[in-house]
Amino acid sequence: MGGSGMRNLERRYRTLLKVLPRWYRRDREEEMVGIFLAERDDDLDLEHSWPGWGETGAVLALAVRTHLAAGAALTSVPSKVARRGEVVRALGMLGLLLGMFYAMNMVVTVVVGLGRPFQSPQPWWRVLELAPVVAFAALLIGWRTLAKVVAAVPLSLVVVSVTATGDPGYVLVWGVFQFPLLVTFVCLCLGFHREAPIPPARRLLWWGGGALLLGVVGGFSGGTGMQTIAVLTLVLRVAVFVRGDGVLGRALSLFALAQLVPLLFVVVPSHSYLMPVGVLAALLAVAAVAPVWRRPKAAPQMG
Numbered sequence: 294m295g296g297s298g299m300r301n302l303e304r305r306y307r308t309l310l311k312v313l314p315r316w317y318r319r320d321r322e323e324e325m326v327g328i329f330l331a332e333r334d335d336d337l338d339l340e341h342s343w344p345g346w347g348e349t350g351a352v353l354a355l356a357v358r359t360h361l362a363a364g365a366a367l368t369s370v371p372s373k374v375a376r377r378g379e380v381v382r383a384l385g386m387l388g389l390l391l392g393m394f395y396a397m398n399m400v401v402t403v404v405v406g407l408g409r410p411f412q413s414p415q416p417w418w419r420v421l422e423l424a425p426v427v428a429f430a431a432l433l434i435g436w437r438t439l440a441k442v443v444a445a446v447p448l449s450l451v452v453v454s455v456t457a458t459g460d461p462g463y464v465l466v467w468g469v470f471q472f473p474l475l476v477t478f479v480c481l482c483l484g485f486h487r488e489a490p491i492p493p494a495r496r497l498l499w500w501g502g503g504a505l506l507l508g509v510v511g512g513f514s515g516g517t518g519m520q521t522i523a524v525l526t527l528v529l530r531v532a533v534f535v536r537g538d539g540v541l542g543r544a545l546s547l548f549a550l551a552q553l554v555p556l557l558f559v560v561v562p563s564h565s566y567l568m569p570v571g572v573l574a575a576l577l578a579v580a581a582v583a584p585v586w587r588r589p590k591a592a593p594q595m596g
Contacts, residue, residue, distance in 0.1 A: 300339040303330060309344050312356040316371055358488055376540055382484035383544035386492060386500075388477020389432065389444065391522065392425025393504040394511065399423075401512025421447045429501055433494040437485045448478060469558045470519075473551040523552055523573045530580045542585030550581040 299307075306329045310322055329348065333339065344352075361378035362370045399422045424447045432440035455467045468475070507525065511518045526549050533542045556574040 302333065302339045302342050305343055306330070309349060309352055312353060314356075314359050314374065316369070316374070317359045320369075354486070357483055357486055361484055361486075361489075376543070378484065378489075379540045380543045380547070381480045382489065382492070383541055384477050384547055385481030385484045386432075386497065387544060387548050388474060388481055389425050389429045389440075390500055390504040391474060391477065392444065393429060393501060394508040394522065395518060396423050396425050397505045397508025398512040398518055401509055405512070421450060426505075429497075432485065433492060433497060435491045437487060437489065437491075441482050441485065444478060444481060448474070466558075470555045472554040473522075473548065476551045477548070519552070519555060520570065520573060523549075523556065523577055526552065527573075527576055527580055530583075534583070534585065537586070539585045546581050546583070546585060549577040553577050553581065 303326060306326050307322070310318060310325060313322075329344070330339075333342070360374070361381055362375040399419065403419065424443050428440040428444040431437075431443060451467075451471075455464055458464070507521065511521050526545055530542065530545045530549065533545060553574060556570060556577065560568075560571045560574050
C-alpha cells in the first residue's frame, strides 16, 4: 500500500512504525498497518484520526524489544542487534554493581561514624541507599519491574532534593558526578523489559559479592570510590579482552566512557593531567576506544 492513494491515518501509522528497526518492518509492516486499519472505513476517521495512545505505547514497547533483541517471538534477528541488547543489559548490571559498591561504602561510613564522639546522627532516609542491593536480588530472581522500581527510588529522591535547591550550578555538578549511574540506570530500564532474559544468578552472585567487598574496602579508604571503580574497570577490560568476551568488553568500554565525564570534570579545571586522576582518565579513554575482539590469527599459507 502506498502512493497517492494513501490516507492520512495510514500515513500516520506508517510514520509511527518507523521507530521499529528496518529488519522488523520489512517482514511485519504491511501486516501491522492492516491490523491497525481493520474496520476503520469511515472517510472522516481515515483523514483526521491519529494512532491511539494505547497503540503508540505498544509500538514503542515493541521498538525497545526489537532494537535490543529480546523476546521469544523475535526470529531472524541480525547478530549485531542481538549483541546490542546483550551489551545494554550488561551495562544495566554494571550500574547495579556500581550502586552496590556505593551502598556498602555508605554502610561502612555510617558504622565508623557511629563510633566517633559528637558525630551527628545520620538521617533515616540513608537506608534507601541500600536499594541497589535489593534491586540486584530482585533481578536475579526474575522480578524485573520490582528491580527497576527499587533502583529508581533513591535516585528519584536525590533528583528531587537536588533540583529543589534551585541552584543550576549545583544541579550540573551533581549530574556530572552521577552520570555513570544515570546512564546505567537507563540501560537497566530499557534492557530488562518483561521479555528480556533473566541474568544467570550463579555467576552474578560472585560479581555482587565482589562489589560489596570492594565497597567495604572503599568505605575504609575514604574518598577514593571514583578512582577505585576506574581502576577496576581497566583491570576487567583487559581481562575480558584476553578471555574474548566481546559483549562484556563493549559494555565495559561504554562504562569507561561514562566514567570519563566526572573524571574530566576534575582533571580539566585543575590541569592535573599528570596526576593519578589524569592518568586514570587517559587510560579510561584508551579503554573506551580499544578493540573488544582479538583478531584471529591468519591461517598459514600452504606452499
